[in-house]
Amino acid sequence: MRCPRCKRDMIRRIISFQNLKLNWDSYGSQPIHKDTIKLALQMVMFLPPGHEWFVAPTPDGEIMFESDTAMIEVLHVGKLERR
Numbered sequence: 001m002r003c004p005r006c007k008r009d010m011i012r013r014i015i016s017f018q019n020l021k022l023n024w025d026s027y028g029s030q031p032i033h034k035d036t037i038k039l040a041l042q043m044v045m046f047l048p049p050g051h052e053w054f055v056a057p058t059p060d061g062e063i064m065f066e067s068d069t070a071m072i073e074v075l076h077v078g079k080l081e082r083r
Contacts, residue, residue, distance in 0.1 A: 007044060010055050014040045017057045030061035037063070040077045 017032040024031070040055070040063040047053055047065065054066045062078030
């Protein structure tokens, strides 16, 4: 992340995902669980500095972090499945 403002914008965007309801993309997408949002907010603190990051919800209820300049190109944060 190159600037504190960028980090704040990313945090605001992640928090906004809590407003997504079932079928938010009109293709059967899942809402983003509050635990997924909490985990994604924690991840923001550990993202490698100096990179541009894009964050977006995914249809399966996860949150995707993507960078074309970091070693981590795409990282999905989602719920843990218990077996």
